Amino acid sequence: MQAEIIVIGDEILIGQTLDTNSQLIATELNKRGIQVHQKRVIADERKPILEALEQVHPDTHLVFLTGGLGPTRDDITKQTLTEFFGGTLAHHPEVEAQVRALFAGFKRTPTEANLQQAYVPSSCTVLPNKRGTAPGMRFKKDGRYYFSTPGVPYETEYLVKEEIMPWIDQLPGARGLFHKTFLTQGYPESILARKLEDWENQLPASVTLAYLPSPGQVRLRLSGHSHSTEAAQQLVHAQEEKLRKLLGPIIFGTDDDTLPEVVGRLLVEHSATLSTAESCTGGYLAHQITSVPGSSRYFQGSIISYSNAIKQGHLQVSAADLATYGAVSQPVVEQMARAARQNMGTDYALASSGVAGPGGGSAQKPVGYTWLALAGPEGVSSVVFHFGQHRQRNILRSSLMALDMLRRHLEGYPLPQSSA
Amino acid sequence: MQAEIIVIGDEILIGQTLDTNSQLIATELNKRGIQVHQKRVIADERKPILEALEQVHPDTHLVFLTGGLGPTRDDITKQTLTEFFGGTLAHHPEVEAQVRALFAGFKRTPTEANLQQAYVPSSCTVLPNKRGTAPGMRFKKDGRYYFSTPGVPYETEYLVKEEIMPWIDQLPGARGLFHKTFLTQGYPESILARKLEDWENQLPASVTLAYLPSPGQVRLRLSGHSHSTEAAQQLVHAQEEKLRKLLGPIIFGTDDDTLPEVVGRLLVEHSATLSTAESCTGGYLAHQITSVPGSSRYFQGSIISYSNAIKQGHLQVSAADLATYGAVSQPVVEQMARAARQNMGTDYALASSGVAGPGGGSAQKPVGYTWLALAGPEGVSSVVFHFGQHRQRNILRSSLMALDMLRRHLEGYPLPQSSA
Numbered sequence: 001m002q003a004e005i006i007v008i009g010d011e012i013l014i015g016q017t018l019d020t021n022s023q024l025i026a027t028e029l030n031k032r033g034i035q036v037h038q039k040r041v042i043a044d045e046r047k048p049i050l051e052a053l054e055q056v057h058p059d060t061h062l063v064f065l066t067g068g069l070g071p072t073r074d075d076i077t078k079q080t081l082t083e084f085f086g087g088t089l090a091h092h093p094e095v096e097a098q099v100r101a102l103f104a105g106f107k108r109t110p111t112e113a114n115l116q117q118a119y120v121p122s123s124c125t126v127l128p129n130k131r132g133t134a135p136g137m138r139f140k141k142d143g144r145y146y147f148s149t150p151g152v153p154y155e156t157e158y159l160v161k162e163e164i165m166p167w168i169d170q171l172p173g174a175r176g177l178f179h180k181t182f183l184t185q186g187y188p189e190s191i192l193a194r195k196l197e198d199w200e201n202q203l204p205a206s207v208t209l210a211y212l213p214s215p216g217q218v219r220l221r222l223s224g225h226s227h228s229t230e231a232a233q234q235l236v237h238a239q240e241e242k243l244r245k246l247l248g249p250i251i252f253g254t255d256d257d258t259l260p261e262v263v264g265r266l267l268v269e270h271s272a273t274l275s276t277a278e279s280c281t282g283g284y285l286a287h288q289i290t291s292v293p294g295s296s297r298y299f300q301g302s303i304i305s306y307s308n309a310i311k312q313g314h315l316q317v318s319a320a321d322l323a324t325y326g327a328v329s330q331p332v333v334e335q336m337a338r339a340a341r342q343n344m345g346t347d348y349a350l351a352s353s354g355v356a357g358p359g360g361g362s363a364q365k366p367v368g369y370t371w372l373a374l375a376g377p378e379g380v381s382s383v384v385f386h387f388g389q390h391r392q393r394n395i396l397r398s399s400l401m402a403l404d405m406l407r408r409h410l411e412g413y414p415l416p417q418s419s420a
Numbered sequence: 421m422q423a424e425i426i427v428i429g430d431e432i433l434i435g436q437t438l439d440t441n442s443q444l445i446a447t448e449l450n451k452r453g454i455q456v457h458q459k460r461v462i463a464d465e466r467k468p469i470l471e472a473l474e475q476v477h478p479d480t481h482l483v484f485l486t487g488g489l490g491p492t493r494d495d496i497t498k499q500t501l502t503e504f505f506g507g508t509l510a511h512h513p514e515v516e517a518q519v520r521a522l523f524a525g526f527k528r529t530p531t532e533a534n535l536q537q538a539y540v541p542s543s544c545t546v547l548p549n550k551r552g553t554a555p556g557m558r559f560k561k562d563g564r565y566y567f568s569t570p571g572v573p574y575e576t577e578y579l580v581k582e583e584i585m586p587w588i589d590q591l592p593g594a595r596g597l598f599h600k601t602f603l604t605q606g607y608p609e610s611i612l613a614r615k616l617e618d619w620e621n622q623l624p625a626s627v628t629l630a631y632l633p634s635p636g637q638v639r640l641r642l643s644g645h646s647h648s649t650e651a652a653q654q655l656v657h658a659q660e661e662k663l664r665k666l667l668g669p670i671i672f673g674t675d676d677d678t679l680p681e682v683v684g685r686l687l688v689e690h691s692a693t694l695s696t697a698e699s700c701t702g703g704y705l706a707h708q709i710t711s712v713p714g715s716s717r718y719f720q721g722s723i724i725s726y727s728n729a730i731k732q733g734h735l736q737v738s739a740a741d742l743a744t745y746g747a748v749s750q751p752v753v754e755q756m757a758r759a760a761r762q763n764m765g766t767d768y769a770l771a772s773s774g775v776a777g778p779g780g781g782s783a784q785k786p787v788g789y790t791w792l793a794l795a796g797p798e799g800v801s802s803v804v805f806h807f808g809q810h811r812q813r814n815i816l817r818s819s820l821m822a823l824d825m826l827r828r829h830l831e832g833y834p835l836p837q838s839s840a
Contacts, residue, residue: 011632013456015446016601016641019439022461026435036433037468039461041442048457106806111614133610152633154810181436190553194531212431213572221436276724282710283703286724290702293778293811301730303723304696304706310721310764314734344730358713390574391713 001061001171003029005039006052008068008077009151012041021066021149021156028165033177033229034062044068049080053146061144062168067151069117069134078121081148085139087122092135095126099133124148127163131155136163178232181212182220182243183253185404186416189213192220192247199242207235216397217259249413252404259403260288260295266410267298272347274406276302277315277340279327280354280370285399300344305336315339328353328365334382337375348409349375350402357391370398374405374415381405385419421481421591423449425459426472428488428497429571432461441486441569441576448585453597453649454482464488469500473566481564482588487571489537489554498541501568505559507542512555515546519553544568547583551575556583598652601632602640602663603673605824606836609633612640612667619662627655636817637679669833672824679823680708680715686830687718692767694826696722697735697760699747700774700790705819720764725756735759748773748785754802757795768829769795770822777811790818794825794835801825805839 005025011017019041026036037057042048044067056063068077075089082089096118103110110133117133120126127136127147134150136159147164149156184192189211193200200209206226212219222243224235244251253262267274276285286302289295303314308327311317316339321331333353341349354370361367367389373382385401387394405415425445431437439461446456457477462468464487476483488497495509502509516538523530530553537553540546547556547567554570556579567584569576604612609631613620620629626646632639642663644655664671673682687694696705706722709715723734728747731737736759741751753773761769774790781787787809793802805821807814825835 011630011641012443013446013459014450014599015443015448015456016450016639017632018443023432023435023438026433028435030434030436036435037463039433039459041459043457108611111610113613114610154635154813179434190531190534191528193533210431212437214437215574219436221431278703282715282719283698283706283722283724284710286703287707287815290704290724290726291812291815295702296726299702300727301724301734302703302726303734304703304710304721306710306716306722307720314721314723314763343734392711393574395707395711 001034002057002059003034003036003062003064004056004060005036005064005066006049007039007041007066008044008049009041010044011151012067013043017151020153021151022064024153024157025064025066025160028160029062030177030179032165032168033232034168035177044076046076046080046083049077050084053084056144063144063146065146065148066156069148069150075116075119077148078119081137081139082121082123085121085123085141085146087124089119090122092118092120092126094128095120095135098128098130098135102130102133127159129155129159130162131158138164138167178224178226178229178236180222180236180240181255182222182240182247182251183255183257183259184218184220184247184250185252185259185400185407186216187218187250189218192218192250195246196220196243199239199246203239204235206232207239215393216400249408249411252407258292259400259407260292263403263407263410264289264292264295264298266407267348270347270410272410273298273300273345275300275340275344275346275349276402277336277349277351278302278304279306279311279333279336279352280356281352281395281399281402282306282356284395285350285352285402288399288403300346303340303343311336315343326365328355328369328371330371330382330384333371333373334375334380337373337382338380341375347377348406350406351375352398352402354385354387354394354398356394356398357389368394370394370401372398372402372405374402374409376409381409381415383415383418387419421454422477422479423454423456423482423484424476424480425456425484425486426469427459427461427486428464428469429461430464431571432487433463437571440573441571442484444573444577445484445486445580448580449482450597450599452585452588453652454588455597464496466496466500466503469497470504473504476564483564483566485566485568486576489568489570495536495539497568498539501557501559502541502543505541505543505561505566507544509539510542512538512540512546514548515540515555518548518550518555522550522553547579549575549579550582551578558584558587598644598646598649598656600642600656600660601675602642602667602671603675603677603679604638604640604667604670605672605679605820605827606636607638607670609638612638612670615666616640616663619659619666623659624655626652627659635813636820669828669831672827678712679820679827680712683823683827683830684709684712684715684718686827687768690767690830692830693718693720693765695720695760695764695766695769696822697756697769697771698722698724699726699731699756699772700776701772701815701819701822702726702776704815705770705772705822708819708823720766723760723763731756735763746785748775748789748791750791750802750804753791753793754795754800757793757802758800761795767797768826770826771795772818772822774805774807774814774818776814776818777809788814790814790821792818792822792825794822794829796829801829801835803835803838807839
């Protein structure tokens with residue numbers, strides 16, 4: 001089966017809003033081996049919507065429209081869909097009841113604009129939207145299915161995952177694609193490519209490898225192509241062991257894993273607790289850890305010491321060391337980690353001290369220069385890194401690398417190599 | 421002038437990578453009054469690339485291609501561009517020198533794959549890429565300009581902002597569009613729409629309003645359309661005062677402002693310092709504050725007290741109050757704010773305690789139930805909110821609302837209304 005995505009919205013065309021809906025839809029389709037062969041982003045007007053619907057490729061089975069619905073939209077989308085699929089805009093009592101129930105939950109009264117959402121094309125099947133007022137819609141025309149969801153990502157997520165995909169799963173369709181993604185931490189694409197060169201060259205034509213870099217991490221996606229999902233899966237699994245042998249501790253997880261989740265699982269397995277003492281990461285390390293549901297099982301807290309006074313007062317960092325070595329130094333970051341572990345009574349503590357930028361750099365300690373420390377029952381270790389010039393990326397890369405120090409330690413691997 | 425964007429990359433079609441490049445390009449074009457009338461996302465293969473290039477709309481002046489270049493790509497894009505624009509793939513000594521210089525900076529040696537980047541179509545003008553190995557390219561064909569940048573957002577950002585846009589700014593072109601976006605905090609789209617209904621109905625046809633919601637915030641984009649940018653700007657400015665009168669303190673900034681930046685500027689104006697004591701926000705509030713360059717001028721630090729032991733030991737929260745009222749309660753959040761302010765010696769402190777979810781909710785304190793407090797020289801105030809069911813959104817909305825409490829206080833407005 002093949003699919004197309006049509007994103008409706010001026011706000012995306014002018015760049016004011018990032019299009020995350022089509023990513024969500026594509027990911028879900030891809031899991032099912034359904035190929036998305038084109039995405040289009042068009043304006044919120046009758047003519048481009050009709051054009052896009054008319055220009056759908058003859059081989060497309062499923063068309064996803066997202067955007068152009070909502071309480072302050074002027075209903076161009078719904079009118080245009082009625083024009084294309086036939087019928088009239090008709091009142092739908094169940095949708096009105098659902099809108100009223102949603103507002104009752106918020107202790108608010110729906111406005112006229114909210115209640116207008118209950119008018120939908122008579123040619124559609126309504127997909128109930130539990131997260132908002134604009135319902136999803138399913139149409140059928142010339143043997144092809146069309147799905148329409150509102151532009152709000154939280155609502156589209158619900159409709160796609162809870163309504164549309166379970167319905168698609170019941171369609172008879174072709175399969176034969178399988179992906180597995182291996183998540184790596186701390187090495188750039190070009191170094192990984194060199195490590196993998198010989199293995200990559202011997203891959204059969206039915207298995208492809210893609211490098212998907214993001215700051216500090218590269219995802220390696222192995223795709224198998226065969227007559228069935230099961231056969232495609234076997235092709236990928238046959239390569240997995242070789243890949244793992246080549247990369248060892250560089251791989252921290254697969255598919256939808258995140259480094260904070262992997263670290264969280266390891267802490268639970270070890271019945272161990274964690275705290276942090278953060279300077280340059282400014283709370284982002286704690287945020288990464290606490291973004292995992294249930295992290296209160298192992299995470300106790302953090303001292304964010306953005307000033308030297310807090311480093312001295314709350315983390316017992318020596319004033320003499322701050323004066324002699326500076327805040328971004330090995331003695332200071334190790335004292336921070338040791339104090340966090342002791343003060344908060346945890347098994348492990350992670351600490352960061354670096355020059356996040358854009359200001360504060362010097363010849364000896366340029367922007368990106370970062371010390372990270374891990375304190376544990378066995379003592380304190382620290383590593384220095386040279387990240388880059390970009391503040392947000394330095395914060396992100398420092399946080400991920402600190403988590404990776406703990407991940408490697410808990411898995412029995414050596415700490416990451418210094419890049420300074 | 422009109423533009424089209426062609427995004428090349430299987431990783432975006434299958435949903436594994438979010439397309440941020442086209443947002444960046446569209447935003448930059450839009451600032452210049454250049455309309456993007458279509459975006460396409462296509463596979464990293466010869467045929468779809470050629471098709472997309474051949475199907476460019478006759479009215480399009482500028483075409484942006486992004487993706488399909490990089491050290492591990494098999495150069496299909498560069499070969500296909502050579503086929504379309506003519507010429508041959510030729511070695512470019514300056515690009516090789518730039519790749520070598522980039523690696524020397526990292527104290528690494530370029531691989532063969534890296535050096536391959538120096539081969540570019542002879543029909544293009546090379547755009548030097550200071551952030552990576554794949555150069556940008558500019559082509560001209562049939563009076564239309566084409567720009568090609570690598571898929572890595574950090575590199576495309578550099579090429580678009582530093583190379584391509586300054587060049588476009590020198591082209592003679594049509595203008596006559598002006599946007600101004602007003603940023604609001606704490607009210608949903610439907611409530612804002614009701615407040616603005618009468619004003620919206622009297623807007624002239626040359627001024628349009630768009631609602632752009634994100635969790636906790638709605639951006640209101642006013643667009644003026646006229647014969648020149650200046651005339652369009654005047655149309656928008658004529659409406660600004662009326663809009664501000666209707667929304668008052670709900671508007672916290674305009675255009676690219678962020679709430680942490682606005683709060684940071686206010687703290688600098690008031691020569692005041694800030695600390696935080698975080699439970700449910702888990703470091704995200706401190707991260708928002710410290711994501712602003714120069715935030716060390718006013719931000720001292722934070723105590724993240726994820727456990728009750730840390731609340732008692734580091735924030736002097738009363739054990740009796742924890743037992744009587746629970747961690748998510750007014751007495752506890754106010755004690756947290758007061759202690760943070762005193763312990764870290766700051767003028768202001770913000771504190772959070774809520775049920776982020778998905779676990780931990782009860783009938784009386786469901787997921788989303790959140791207390792926020794502000795301590796200052798005048799004492800401590802607190803407000804309770806009911807956010808929603810979604811952990812990450814609760815963390816985000818709590819952090820933004822806490823910042824908005826301080827923003828309103830520093831601007832002399834009353835605190836936000838409780839939603840509980």
